[in-house]
Amino acid sequence: MYQGKQVSVVFPAYNEEQYIRQAIEDFWIPGVVDEVIVVNNNSRDRTAEEAAKTPARVVLETKQGYGHALQRGMREARGDLIILAEPDGTFIGRDALKLLAYAEDFQMVCGTRTTRELIWAEANMGWFLRVGNWSVAKLLQVLYSGPSLSDCGCTLRLIHRQALEEIQDFFTVGKSHFLPEMVILALRAGISVIEVPINYRGRVGESKITGNFKGVLRTGLRMIGLILSYKFKRLPARPNTHSAKA
Numbered sequence: 001m002y003q004g005k006q007v008s009v010v011f012p013a014y015n016e017e018q019y020i021r022q023a024i025e026d027f028w029i030p031g032v033v034d035e036v037i038v039v040n041n042n043s044r045d046r047t048a049e050e051a052a053k054t055p056a057r058v059v060l061e062t063k064q065g066y067g068h069a070l071q072r073g074m075r076e077a078r079g080d081l082i083i084l085a086e087p088d089g090t091f092i093g094r095d096a097l098k099l100l101a102y103a104e105d106f107q108m109v110c111g112t113r114t115t116r117e118l119i120w121a122e123a124n125m126g127w128f129l130r131v132g133n134w135s136v137a138k139l140l141q142v143l144y145s146g147p148s149l150s151d152c153g154c155t156l157r158l159i160h161r162q163a164l165e166e167i168q169d170f171f172t173v174g175k176s177h178f179l180p181e182m183v184i185l186a187l188r189a190g191i192s193v194i195e196v197p198i199n200y201r202g203r204v205g206e207s208k209i210t211g212n213f214k215g216v217l218r219t220g221l222r223m224i225g226l227i228l229s230y231k232f233k234r235l236p237a238r239p240n241t242h243s244a245k246a
């Protein structure tokens with residue numbers, strides 16, 4: 001619980017057997033985090049078995065993709081405050097407390113991994129990735145009149161349940177470029193967003209998105225395409241669940 005609010009942590013996991021248990025332990029901050037959800041996205045290794053040795057709730061998402069895994073985790077989460085993270089050693093559990101502190105004033109709190117002082121020596125955040133993440137984030141910021149944004153791809157973030165419920169029916173991206181869609185939908189819905197600097201460390205195990213130049217380029221271009229295309233997209237009407245009767 002954090003100030004009377006239940007806190008959920010969601011881990012999308014595709015072949016993360018090496019660090020999943022440590023990640024669960026690290027993020028399960030006593031007295032603060034109420035549940036940890038591991039979304040096993042068709043892992044071919046022992047991710048699910050390792051996670052099952054802990055009190056975390058493990059769900060299987062068969063639709064392959066980072067975005068699908070995160071969306072499933074958010075739908076499974078029961079908390080009032082939902083924190084997204086990765087179980088690969090890149091994020092530090094105690095940084096969740098930074099997100100929670102800002103969640104008192106903002107409905108969505110995104111981490112940024114581009115603060116030089118917080119990038120660890122072994123982290124996969126060389127100058128190209130750093131400038132690339134920053135530039136795409138700035139494009140989003142300018143086109144959608146956002147707050148100051150400096151990272152378009154940081155999984156570590158928090159959203160209030162109420163804000164999530166306003167946008168989750170509009171998610172369309174199941175692949176690696178999901179995160180900017182979440183921010184665009186939030187900004188378009190008038191949800192308050194802030195970015196805070198977090199630590200970024202080296203990864204345990206193999207990176208599946210930004211581990212090579214091709215992956216970086218593919219995800220970057222998809223993100224840019226998404227950010228530009230949303231400018232011309234009308235938000236579809238809200239599903240008709242609470243429509244007022246005449």
Ligand SMILES: Nc1nc2c(ncn2[C@@H]2O[C@H](COP(=O)(O)OP(=O)(O)O)[C@@H](O)[C@H]2O)c(=O)[nH]1
Nearest residue numbers: 012013014041064065066069086207208209210
């Ligand atoms: N790439 C990828 N990652 C997935 C998938 N499903 C879940 N994930 C998780 O999404 C996170 C991001 O992937 P990762 O390999 O760390 O990419 P990186 O952060 O760019 O190095 C990790 O926690 C993965 O385990 C999937 O289908 N593809």
Ligand SMILES: [Mg+2]
Nearest residue numbers: 086088090203
């Ligand atoms: Mg990662």
